Amino acid sequence: MHRHPDFADVDLSSFGFGALGGAGAEEHHKADARLDNQRQGVWYSVHCDNCGQTQGILVSWDEFVYGANRLVPPGWVHEPAIGGMHPNAGCNQCRAVLLVAFTPDECQRQIKAGVMANHIQEAQVAAMSQALAQRAQPQFR
Numbered sequence: 001m002h003r004h005p006d007f008a009d010v011d012l013s014s015f016g017f018g019a020l021g022g023a024g025a026e027e028h029h030k031a032d033a034r035l036d037n038q039r040q041g042v043w044y045s046v047h048c049d050n051c052g053q054t055q056g057i058l059v060s061w062d063e064f065v066y067g068a069n070r071l072v073p074p075g076w077v078h079e080p081a082i083g084g085m086h087p088n089a090g091c092n093q094c095r096a097v098l099l100v101a102f103t104p105d106e107c108q109r110q111i112k113a114g115v116m117a118n119h120i121q122e123a124q125v126a127a128m129s130q131a132l133a134q135r136a137q138p139q140f141r
């Protein structure tokens, strides 16, 4: 399997659509991730497998905290086949579901990065995790 060390700089169209399919959405469907300027979360640049358009999806810190606690955020879809979950977001252009999938580990990593960048406070994450633990069972093993 071909992997590029810095996927953000790769012109996905040069691979041909679908060439990267089936090899783990975590690496292949997210071309780029950056912290939101308003500190709301992380923007992902997502490439639509169906029509080829690239568009942004904002994942909020709340959603990452759900994920890191092995819970599916409200409005998200759990995909057991890939061991992850994804926002129920459609392509702006063709309406196909954008398969940008997140694992609990990745959510945890993003939260750490957010705390390091001072975009979210560790205390907020801890408080929310505790609240979630009291009202829901983990949905991932």
Ligand SMILES: [Zn+2]
Pocket (backbone or CB within 6 Å): 048, 049, 050, 051, 052, 053, 091, 092, 093, 094, 095, 096
């Ligand atoms: Zn599309």
